[in-house]
Amino acid sequence: MHPAKSVIFFTTASGAGYGLLFFLLLGSLFGIIPGDFWFLFLSFGLAYFLITAGLLSSTFHLGHPERAWRALTQWRSSWLSREGVMAILTYIPSGLYAIFKLFLPETGGAAVAVLGVLGAIACIITVYCTAMIYASLKPVHAWANHYVPPGYLLLSAATGAVLVNCLMVLWRAEVFLPSWLAVLLLGASLFWKIRYWKFLDGTKSVSSPESATGLGEFGRVRLLEAPHTEANYLMKEMGFKIARKHAAKLRWITLLAGFALPLLLIVLSMNVTGGFAAFLVILSVASAAIGILAERWLFFAEARHTVGLYYGAEHA
Amino acid sequence: MTSLPTTKPEKKLGLVIDLDICVGCHACAVNCKEWNTGGHSAPLTDIDPYGADPNGVWFNRIHSFEVTNDEGEGRTVNFPKSCLHCEDAPCVTVCPTGASYKREEDGIVLVNADHCIGCKLCSWACPYGAREYDETAGVMKKCTLCVDKIYNPNLPEESRVPACVSTCPAGARSFGDFADPESDVSKLVASRGGFDLMPEQECKPTNKYLPPRPKKLGQAADDIQALTPIADNSAGVIARWIDKFLSA
Numbered sequence: 001m002h003p004a005k006s007v008i009f010f011t012t013a014s015g016a017g018y019g020l021l022f023f024l025l026l027g028s029l030f031g032i033i034p035g036d037f038w039f040l041f042l043s044f045g046l047a048y049f050l051i052t053a054g055l056l057s058s059t060f061h062l063g064h065p066e067r068a069w070r071a072l073t074q075w076r077s078s079w080l081s082r083e084g085v086m087a088i089l090t091y092i093p094s095g096l097y098a099i100f101k102l103f104l105p106e107t108g109g110a111a112v113a114v115l116g117v118l119g120a121i122a123c124i125i126t127v128y129c130t131a132m133i134y135a136s137l138k139p140v141h142a143w144a145n146h147y148v149p150p151g152y153l154l155l156s157a158a159t160g161a162v163l164v165n166c167l168m169v170l171w172r173a174e175v176f177l178p179s180w181l182a183v184l185l186l187g188a189s190l191f192w193k194i195r196y197w198k199f200l201d202g203t204k205s206v207s208s209p210e211s212a213t214g215l216g217e218f219g220r221v222r223l224l225e226a227p228h229t230e231a232n233y234l235m236k237e238m239g240f241k242i243a244r245k246h247a248a249k250l251r252w253i254t255l256l257a258g259f260a261l262p263l264l265l266i267v268l269s270m271n272v273t274g275g276f277a278a279f280l281v282i283l284s285v286a287s288a289a290i291g292i293l294a295e296r297w298l299f300f301a302e303a304r305h306t307v308g309l310y311y312g313a314e315h316a
Numbered sequence: 317m318t319s320l321p322t323t324k325p326e327k328k329l330g331l332v333i334d335l336d337i338c339v340g341c342h343a344c345a346v347n348c349k350e351w352n353t354g355g356h357s358a359p360l361t362d363i364d365p366y367g368a369d370p371n372g373v374w375f376n377r378i379h380s381f382e383v384t385n386d387e388g389e390g391r392t393v394n395f396p397k398s399c400l401h402c403e404d405a406p407c408v409t410v411c412p413t414g415a416s417y418k419r420e421e422d423g424i425v426l427v428n429a430d431h432c433i434g435c436k437l438c439s440w441a442c443p444y445g446a447r448e449y450d451e452t453a454g455v456m457k458k459c460t461l462c463v464d465k466i467y468n469p470n471l472p473e474e475s476r477v478p479a480c481v482s483t484c485p486a487g488a489r490s491f492g493d494f495a496d497p498e499s500d501v502s503k504l505v506a507s508r509g510g511f512d513l514m515p516e517q518e519c520k521p522t523n524k525y526l527p528p529r530p531k532k533l534g535q536a537a538d539d540i541q542a543l544t545p546i547a548d549n550s551a552g553v554i555a556r557w558i559d560k561f562l563s564a
Contacts, residue, residue, distance in 0.1 A: 071433060
């Protein structure tokens with residue numbers, strides 16, 4: 001599948017944003033994150049910036065961005081629509097909670113806490129909807145499997161935890177819990193991604209050139225002549241091919257820059273203090289960002305669509 | 317609505333494509349483009365049509381496959397492919413705007429170009445590659461089963477079939493109602509063992525394909541033998557003349 005830049009940025013940025021928002025809400029509810037105005041203002045601000053920038057960028061690849069509001073209408077049947085609706089709904093309880101904590105920190109009590117809990121649940125549902133857009137596409141074997149939704153949730157949580165940890169180190173707050181949370185989630189993401197690639201390398205689509213043409217009873221099927229001389233929309237969008245050696249390299253970049261290096265940097269940062277710790281956690285964010293972009297690029301580039309079977313692919 | 321019709325459609329219009337007859341002439345694709353560039357989803361734009369990299373929107377494309385059996389004997393099968401107007405069309409249910417829909421009255425799958433946001437998700441959801449994005453218009457386009465031709469009262473009765481069907485010089489394409497077990501297309505599918513493409517994708521396509529008829533494979537070598545002269549050059553002139561006379 002063609003890795004569109006706007007969609008890669010959307011899923012990674014808003015994924016990290018929802019992860020960050022989720023942990024800010026939980027951290028605030030349980031009194032783990034600092035409660036002072038500027039910390040909350042900057043960290044909630046960063047979460048909403050990542051989410052909003054991601055959502056806006058997702059409209060850039062549309063043929064008619066001005067009609068994007070129509071995408072909110074079909075939530076009964078479409079995961080893309082559900083994702084849009086949930087993305088907007090998440091702003092309401094989480095935003096109200098943030099406003100209360102920022103400007104009226106002494107009021108509300110239980111009612112405000114309910115808003116925080118609702119906001120945190122909405123974050124999970126939104127990321128799940130994003131994952132289901134892909135996991136519900138049966139023609140793409142690499143996506144329509146039970147590794148994808150937990151993978152999206154894990155990566156969103158891991159990148160969010162890396163960000164929370166960084167913000168709190170910069171604020172010189174107590175980071176024992178956020179640091180270990182980030183380490184745990186990075187480790188789990190690393191494990192899950194390896195499992196996913198093992199699955200991908202060991203299986204293939206249920207469809208084949210034989211089933212695509214229905215000619216399996218006559219023998220092995222191969223494309224003799226394409227319908228046209230030049231590449232068409234289907235071949236450009238669905239037939240994106242990535243060189244095997246690049247895929248292997250990018251998988252290493254994902255595992256190292258995305259998970260292993262930030263994990264090490266955060267463990268290291270726990271053992272030092274002051275400016276050096278701040279430097280290490282900023283590096284952990286930068287490294288995770290590079291790794292997660294490589295991961296998402298591969299998620300699209302490695303995915304094969306059944307339509308390729310009509311254009312010479314031996315498997316999908 | 318992007319949900320599929322809940323009631324069973326009265327009619328299930330679609331095509332039967334006979335892979336035994338198709339000669340791969342591409343006339344159906346050309347006439348499809350010709351009709352539809354002025355039809356319901358007009359225009360079918362082309363990018364760089366006279367340049368080095370011409371490409372554009374087509375609703376119907378003709379592939380050619382080679383099928384080789386275990387004995388190493390091959391056959392060529394020409395393979396036209398367009399939208400199959402599936403009963404469980406995934407392109408309809410993934411649409412976030414409701415622009416993609418399946419008609420209750422006859423099962424035709426269409427796109428409302430005024431509501432389409434061009435997110436391309438429907439083309440990802442279709443296992444067959446039936447949908448093509450129009451870069452110029454910024455909306456998705458697809459086979460309409462010539463909805464503007466098959467119901468057109470200004471056309472003579474016999475012309476009210478999709479453009480690909482009316483143009484096929486070999487008669488490889490038939491159009492009709494699959495909901496009626498007595499229709500010509502239903503009988504054709506029953507008698508020839510018509511099949512679905514990729515049934516494992518569970519889209520329940522309406523269009524059916526008919527398999528190529530069995531070929532007398534392995535006979536070719538014997539047939540070539542029969543054409544060689546019985547008498548070779550070592551035979552006398554008269555014998556060779558008689559052989560030539562009798563072989564004529």
